Amino acid sequence: MDIFVCILLFSxxxxxxxxxxxxxxxxxxxxxxxxxxxxxxxxxLLAMLGLALFNLHHFSLGALLTSLKIMLxxxxxxxxxxxxxxxxxxxxxxxGLAPWTKGEKRR
Amino acid sequence: xxxxxxIITIITGAFLVYAAIxxxxxxxxxxxxxxYLSPYFIENSMxxxxxxxxxxxxxxxxxxxxxxxxxxVIFTAGLVCFILxxxxxxxxxxxxxxxxxxxxxxxxxxxxxxIPESEDFERIDDLWTPPDLIIKTSCRLMxxxxxxxxxxxxxxxxxxxxxxxxxxxxxxxxIILLAISHDLRTALExxxxxxxxxxxxxxxxxYAGTGTLCLLLGVNFLDYSALASVLHVDPIAARSHGIxxxxxxxxxxxxxxxxxxxxxxxxxxxxxxxx
Numbered sequence: 530m531d532i533f534v535c536i537l538l539f540s541x542x543x544x545x546x547x548x549x550x551x552x553x554x555x556x557x558x559x560x561x562x563x564x565x566x567x568x569x570x571x572x573x574l575l576a577m578l579g580l581a582l583f584n585l586h587h588f589s590l591g592a593l594l595t596s597l598k599i600m601l602x603x604x605x606x607x608x609x610x611x612x613x614x615x616x617x618x619x620x621x622x623x624x625g626l627a628p629w630t631k632g633e634k635r636r
Numbered sequence: 637x638x639x640x641x642x643i644i645t646i647i648t649g650a651f652l653v654y655a656a657i658x659x660x661x662x663x664x665x666x667x668x669x670x671x672y673l674s675p676y677f678i679e680n681s682m683x684x685x686x687x688x689x690x691x692x693x694x695x696x697x698x699x700x701x702x703x704x705x706x707x708x709v710i711f712t713a714g715l716v717c718f719i720l721x722x723x724x725x726x727x728x729x730x731x732x733x734x735x736x737x738x739x740x741x742x743x744x745x746x747x748x749x750x751i752p753e754s755e756d757f758e759r760i761d762d763l764w765t766p767p768d769l770i771i772k773t774s775c776r777l778m779x780x781x782x783x784x785x786x787x788x789x790x791x792x793x794x795x796x797x798x799x800x801x802x803x804x805x806x807x808x809x810x811i812i813l814l815a816i817s818h819d820l821r822t823a824l825e826x827x828x829x830x831x832x833x834x835x836x837x838x839x840x841x842x843y844a845g846t847g848t849l850c851l852l853l854g855v856n857f858l859d860y861s862a863l864a865s866v867l868h869v870d871p872i873a874a875r876s877h878g879i880x881x882x883x884x885x886x887x888x889x890x891x892x893x894x895x896x897x898x899x900x901x902x903x904x905x906x907x908x909x910x911x
């Protein structure tokens with residue numbers, strides 16, 4: 530059980546770190562939103578799942594309720610985060626920002 | 637004139653710094669706040685008010701006056717935004733646009749003409765951009781849950797972090813999310829301008845009215861133990877109920893002020909499609 534929680538937490542941490550590096554390293558607005566939208570969602574999801582499992586260590590009805598609340602957070606992050614990323618990309622397209630192509634300078 | 641202002645500012649700042657020297661140091665264990673004030677609240681909050689979360693009991697009971705005027709300040713902020721920005725009446729625009737929802741055809745009408753009342757047409761502005769289906773749908777999905785959570789935060793302020801201010805902000809944000817994801821007209825259909833403008837003072841009045849009720853029952857302003865005779869509970873539980881009534885008032889005031897300020901600022905007081 531502990532090992533499983535550790536694996537979940539560390540993989541969540543890995544994805545969050547990779548997302549942060551991606552935001553710094555990618556060349557332009559749209560490609561930066563790619564790690565920001567995808568990896569942050571996945572990282573939060575895995576870390577939260579690990580916390581929900583860890584919370585069930587001493588099983589009781591109260592602990593189960595807390596875990597269910599964490600699962601609810603997961604569901605709402607899973608809906609809200611990609612929508613927010615989509616909204617930002619949409620705003621960029623409507624404002625007329627051209628995507629970066631190979632050979633151009635980083636923006 | 638500028639120089640006089642500068643001198644006044646410097647003198648005021650110097651006074652503030654001079655006054656701040658007398659303050660106890662950060663986290664000084666011998667300061668008055670941590671020798672008797674905080675321990676008193678921590679020890680006696682449960683005994684006095686039967687509220688487990690002593691932040692809430694401190695905010696709405698021990699320090700009730702302060703919170704009441706904080707709510708009034710928020711109400712005043714909303715009112716000022718309304719008075720400064722709202723353009724009522726004024727000139728009617730030369731042309732107005734209506735969009736047929738099903739086909740996307742836009743009809744432009746000259747001044748004075750009106751379209752028959754129908755569900756098929758929506759009023760649009762010059763700078764209209766089509767709302768995004770994905771954002772609209774997922775926001776419609778989220779808004780009821782956000783509102784439910786806001787009510788939970790208001791009602792659960794007694795035993796967990798939360799209360800009227802936080803819950804009111806969440807409730808207001810749900811309506812603002814509707815205005816952002818659709819447009820301001822859709823949000824105004826759910827929460828009309830008049831409703832907002834009436835609910836906001838009502839929220840403040842619920843707070844002040846609870847205090848006045850205590851006054852009429854023969855004790856001090858905002859001394860909720862007097863509500864015991866009205867609610868048929870013992871005085872300590874009555875304090876808890878009084879705090880809850882006050883939190884509801886704060887929640888309503890904060891929610892409507894958020895919506896009021898957003899409505900006025902996002903449409904520059906014109907109440908058209910907004911951002």
